[in-house]
Amino acid sequence: xxxxxxxxxxxxxxxxxxxxxxxxxxxxxxxxxxxxxxxxxxxxxxxxxxxxxxxxxxxxxxxxxxxxxxxxxxxxxxxxxxxxxxxxxxxxxxxxxxxxxxxxxxxxxxxxxxxxxxxxxxxxxxxxxxxxxxxxxxxxxxxxxxxxxxxxxxxxxxxx
Numbered sequence: 001x002x003x004x005x006x007x008x009x010x011x012x013x014x015x016x017x018x019x020x021x022x023x024x025x026x027x028x029x030x031x032x033x034x035x036x037x038x039x040x041x042x043x044x045x046x047x048x049x050x051x052x053x054x055x056x057x058x059x060x061x062x063x064x065x066x067x068x069x070x071x072x073x074x075x076x077x078x079x080x081x082x083x084x085x086x087x088x089x090x091x092x093x094x095x096x097x098x099x100x101x102x103x104x105x106x107x108x109x110x111x112x113x114x115x116x117x118x119x120x121x122x123x124x125x126x127x128x129x130x131x132x133x134x135x136x137x138x139x140x141x142x143x144x145x146x147x148x149x150x151x152x153x154x155x156x157x158x159x160x
């Protein structure tokens with residue numbers, strides 16, 4: 001395992017590392033989808049894959065508490081600050097994980113659409129990001145629509 005990779009070496013990773021990335025990404029998208037379908041919203045979170053004696057590893061859900069604006073309790077949550085806090089948390093605990101995924105709800109300005117954004121990183125120096133646009137139900141009790149995930153360029157944040 002590389003101590004401190006500095007560039008995205010996704011193409012150099014072996015099959016096991018790609019499976020680790022797929023595992024955290026798949027889990028992350030599933031959790032985000034479940035939260036949207038249940039609550040209509042989700043706050044930024046992370047999924048971490050711990051190394052384990054067996055081939056599977058164990059997944060962990062990580063979250064941070066949003067800062068509250070005491071002068072305005074109705075103020076929107078600062079999701080960007082929460083993502084920064086998650087990155088700081090994961091950097092401090094990165095020796096406990098072989099792969100992580102950072103997940104947030106984003107707005108695609110050109111498409112005027114909401115989307116799930118997930119950035120997955122492996123401790124060996126590879127990163128991949130995906131974006132999955134979605135639409136809320138047109139009527140109460142209707143179904144959420146999730147488009148196919150699409151890849152995006154990614155940079156290392158945890159193992160940078």
